[in-house]
Amino acid sequence: MNNFDVLLEKGRNFHGEVCPGIVIGTRIAMAGMKELGMNPGERNRDLMVYVEIDRCMADAVQAVTGITMGHRTLKYKDYGKFAATFLDLSTGKAVRVSAAENKREPPKPGEKNDNNRPDMKKMVEALSKVPEEELLLIEEVKVDIGEHDIPGFPKFKTHCEECGDRVLDRREVIVDGRTLCKACAEGSYYQKI
Known part of the structure; x- marks a missing residue:
């Protein structure tokens, strides 16, 4: 097995199957780490990644x-894009790796299965073999990371004056002079029953 196959298997084991997204994600991770001079086979304590x-x-x-x-060390930005930014905390160097959608062609008529959906097996095979420069866009970027976003123990703690929950890492909101959690200040995704 080559390095890609080993890493793809890690993705399969974590996700439960191999699909086009696992192939692209594996290729994105390999490219981002290579650009930072990091080895996916080793623990990289200075690596932080923003997935989009x-x-x-x-x-x-x-x-x-x-x-x-x-x-x-994993940050999520809800952009709905097949992209990730890899940041070396020790040097500040960062690269954003994204799927170069504009370079890829839609599936050809023969690449669909009986349900008129793209043939996943063929897509996985094709995405595994396409040259990196055709599949990915790699850009050097700058990431401004605040002191309350870096790994380690919380540097600041407070409590919401409405619900009493503890809020870490400067995620509180001040509304009319009151310290609130975002759920109380902006509305929550859940409702108590």
Whole structure:
């Protein structure tokens, strides 16, 4: 097995299957780490990654890189894009790797299955073999990371004056002079029953 196959298998094991998103995510993670001079086979304590979608690609990036939300090295930005930014915390160097959608052609008529949907097996095979420069766009970027976003123990804690919950890392909101959590200030995604 080559390095890609080993890393793709990590993505498969983490996600539960290999699909086009796992292939692209694996390729994105490999490219981002290569650009930073990091090895996916080693723990990279200085690596932080921002993923821009909450789909299969993000699982592959997490599996290949070893970054996690719990270690505060995986950040999620809800942009709906097959892209991730890789940041070396020790040097500040960062690269954004995205799927070069404008370079890819839609599936040809023969590449669809009986349900008139793209043939996933053929897509996985094709995405695994396409040259990196045709599949990915790699750009050097600058990431401004605040002191309350870096890994490590919380530097600031407070409590919401409405619900009493503890709020870490400067995620509180001040409304009319009151310290509130975002759920109380902006509305929550859940309702208590």
